[in-house]
Amino acid sequence: MKLLTAAQTREADAYTINEEGISSIDLMERAAKAFTCWFENKFQPSEQVHVFCGPGNNGGDGLAAARLLHERKYSVHVYLVGDTSNPSEDFKTNLERLPQGLEPTRVEQENSLPALNGKACVVDALFGTGLNRPVTGLYAALIRLLNESGATVSSIDMPSGLYPDSQTPEEGAIIKANYTISFELPKLAFLLPQHEEYVGEWHVVPIGLSQQFVADAKTNLYVTTQSDIQHLLKPRKKFSHKGLYGHALLLCGGYGKIGAAVLSARACLRGGIGLLTVQVPQAGYTILQTAVPEAMTLTDKNRKHLSELPKEIDKYDVIGIGPGLGTERVTKTAIGQLLATASHPMVIDADAINIIASSDKLKMQLPRNKVIFTPHPKEFERLVGKVKNDYDRLQHLREFCLEYQCYVTLKGSHTAIGTPEGKVYFNTTGNSGMATGGTGDVLTGVITALAGQQYSLEEACLLGVYLHGLAADLALHAVGEVAMTASDVIDFLPKALLHLSQPRP
Numbered sequence: 134m135k136l137l138t139a140a141q142t143r144e145a146d147a148y149t150i151n152e153e154g155i156s157s158i159d160l161m162e163r164a165a166k167a168f169t170c171w172f173e174n175k176f177q178p179s180e181q182v183h184v185f186c187g188p189g190n191n192g193g194d195g196l197a198a199a200r201l202l203h204e205r206k207y208s209v210h211v212y213l214v215g216d217t218s219n220p221s222e223d224f225k226t227n228l229e230r231l232p233q234g235l236e237p238t239r240v241e242q243e244n245s246l247p248a249l250n251g252k253a254c255v256v257d258a259l260f261g262t263g264l265n266r267p268v269t270g271l272y273a274a275l276i277r278l279l280n281e282s283g284a285t286v287s288s289i290d291m292p293s294g295l296y297p298d299s300q301t302p303e304e305g306a307i308i309k310a311n312y313t314i315s316f317e318l319p320k321l322a323f324l325l326p327q328h329e330e331y332v333g334e335w336h337v338v339p340i341g342l343s344q345q346f347v348a349d350a351k352t353n354l355y356v357t358t359q360s361d362i363q364h365l366l367k368p369r370k371k372f373s374h375k376g377l378y379g380h381a382l383l384l385c386g387g388y389g390k391i392g393a394a395v396l397s398a399r400a401c402l403r404g405g406i407g408l409l410t411v412q413v414p415q416a417g418y419t420i421l422q423t424a425v426p427e428a429m430t431l432t433d434k435n436r437k438h439l440s441e442l443p444k445e446i447d448k449y450d451v452i453g454i455g456p457g458l459g460t461e462r463v464t465k466t467a468i469g470q471l472l473a474t475a476s477h478p479m480v481i482d483a484d485a486i487n488i489i490a491s492s493d494k495l496k497m498q499l500p501r502n503k504v505i506f507t508p509h510p511k512e513f514e515r516l517v518g519k520v521k522n523d524y525d526r527l528q529h530l531r532e533f534c535l536e537y538q539c540y541v542t543l544k545g546s547h548t549a550i551g552t553p554e555g556k557v558y559f560n561t562t563g564n565s566g567m568a569t570g571g572t573g574d575v576l577t578g579v580i581t582a583l584a585g586q587q588y589s590l591e592e593a594c595l596l597g598v599y600l601h602g603l604a605a606d607l608a609l610h611a612v613g614e615v616a617m618t619a620s621d622v623i624d625f626l627p628k629a630l631l632h633l634s635q636p637r638p
């Protein structure tokens with residue numbers, strides 16, 4: 134699914150109105166109905182609902198939603214906030230449509246702000262995608278009041294005050310919504326960790342914007358949903374044998390961290406690899422052979438750390454390297470050899486990232502269009518330097534992928550996958566149960582498995598990240614967030630694959 138900017142969303146609205154023969158006010162009615170429908174499923178009519186409307190079309194949505202909720206027997210209070218003497222046309226129409234008994238209260242000064250308690254149910258319709266400057270003054274005072282009240286806030290389209298696709302200036306007040314109900318497509322701001330407290334739980338509701346416009350719109354930002362991912366999965370041939378599904382080499386594990394190699398190896402096998410060889414320091418031999426009998430195990434001459442590459446390295450289809458390695462000098466030398474000689478697709482994680490990040494020489498040796506990095510935010514900063522905020526991080530992600538012609542899956546609650554063409558895909562699966570040691574090692578194993586099975590590197594990233602999160606989402610029902618371990622994620626990979634391979638209802 135594409136992500137559009139606020140400007141593109143406005144164009145999509147206008148295009149839909151012009152080309153699909155729907156009036157602007159009817160489009161607003163659709164939007165208000167879509168919001169109301171979500172609201173009714175969430176809140177009982179016994180709730181007292183306070184709808185705060187700003188001067189633009191977001192306020193117009195709020196007025197229409199207030200009328201619809203009133204018709205559905207909610208007890209509704211409407212507030213017109215600030216200077217609404219010069220409102221948008223559709224706002225005006227919806228103000229006129231308010232029925233008797235739903236007369237709005239005007240809030241024009243800070244001393245006329247209403248008192249709200251923590252039980253209040255608030256609809257935030259102050260500003261949406263038309264926000265064009267930081268929110269200050271009366272609006273900011275109201276936003277502070279709402280944020281401090283403890284009321285449950287549902288924002289229409291955007292949490293008011295949050296810029297949809299650029300950094301919100303520090304002086305601007307922003308609503309801290311519990312729920313954000315966005316029309317047609319999510320906004321970039323929803324996907325960035327720094328906005329979690331403002332956006333809350335977000336949902337997208339369709340309002341019938343022109344699919345033609347969306348299909349033609351130019352963007353390099355995407356959100357991966359199940360329908361984007363499902364068709365990537367390749368069915369297996371009837372006359373299959375293990376040679377058809379690739380031979381992966383994992384270079385993982387160090388003394389005290391052989392478990393990382395076990396997790397990557399188990400995940401790689403669950404990801405469908407045909408054959409797997411794992412090279413570990415001598416200390417890991419018995420552990421690997423016992424814990425992962427399906428994998429062939431090679432041992433390094435070094436007892437504790439990776440120090441050499443296996444012989445016949447060309448026979449592998451893909452190499453996964455990093456989990457549990459440590460950053461010993463001998464390991465750095467081995468990674469240098471790998472980058473200088475190997476022409477395989479490579480999945481580079483954890484300490485292998487740290488080692489490469491510490492050396493400009495190694496960075497220069499990175500083969501083009503062969504490498505997938507899987508850093509968490511700290512490892513990413515080691516690669517690219519300190520970042521100022523999440524937008525800056527995205528910019529660095531694009532620039533790094535372009536410069537080194539590589540893929541980066543930047544792990545987070547919406548893992549961002551950068552490509553050598555400068556595209557960024559945000560993942561939509563996963564949960565906070567994954568914030569536990571070892572889940573990154575699992576991801577390395579899964580992506581390595583897919584890259585070894587002749588998925589393109591882009592497909593391996595998209596599918597691998599999606600599956601990894603989906604497995605955790607399925608595990609959630611069985612073990613919950615708190616108790617979830619990396620092994621649980623591996624155990625649910627088969628279910629995740631089955632889930633994806635079933636036709637959508």
Ligand SMILES: NC(=O)C1=CN([C@@H]2O[C@H](COP(=O)(O)OP(=O)(O)OC[C@H]3O[C@@H](n4cnc5c(N)ncnc54)[C@H](O)[C@@H]3O)[C@@H](O)[C@H]2O)[C@@H](O)CC1
Binds near residue numbers: 264
């Ligand atoms: N036909 C359409 O265009 C549709 C628009 N929709 C709604 O319309 C919204 C966009 O509407 P608009 O473009 O009118 O914009 P908004 O309603 O988001 O805000 C624009 C108004 O707020 C003022 N404003 C902007 N920033 C301000 C600030 N910091 N302090 C004080 N005033 C400020 C502007 O001068 C303008 O009056 C969407 O988010 C969505 O909720 C939906 O109804 C779907 C259809």
Ligand SMILES: [K+]
Binds near residue numbers: 289
């Ligand atoms: K809003």
